Amino acid sequence: AQSVAQPEDQVKVAEGNPLTVKCTYSVSGNPYLFWYVQYPNRGLQFLLKYITGDNLVKGSYGFEAEFNKSQTSFHLKKPSALVSDSALYFCAVRPNLMDTGRRALTFGSGTRLQVQP
């Protein structure tokens, strides 16, 4: 079975400081990993994904994520946080579809990012 853990319910950072939102995963075989962001009263929006290749993935709005296979982690990062980055962030995993198992995404519980002016 596949699973995702986001160990922090909330992350607070000051504007201009770097931010990290943590994610670890468990999946059979090679994972497809995703980050989504949710603003109030909106659906989830895709930020970035890791499929294969370079462990550092760049996405929308200046976000990036680092895939670490040995630690089974996929942490979301941004060098300089903006107040407008305040939102709910979800990590998600799906196994490589050549493997057996569930083909839908499994989402983490979400981390609320609060960027303080």
Added chain:
Amino acid sequence: DARVTQTPRHKVTEMGQEVTMRCQPILGHNTVFWYRQTMMQGLELLAYFRNRAPLDDSGMPKDRFSAEMPDATLATLKIQPSEPRDSAVYFCASGLVYTDSNQPQHFGDGTRLSIL
């Protein structure tokens, strides 16, 4: 930009009533997902369809919930009879999913359901 459209955006009704939520997926997407979001349970997958055929509805209470895709432009999620514990935000998402596909899902803005 193409978007997933969900109607209604808000629904308030009394327990025991039938509720129907609708979703128009992005044209050309072959897979449609229904999720439910609550504070307590987070984001839960209820069901999903590939090429209009149901693939997995194991997350859905089958005694009261039903999901269908009458055609490629419409997916529906029905609750009958509704109960207060069904109060949540229901999201529809669509995507292109094949064996080796890694395309992201696109989410609608949800239906906020309140059962009194």
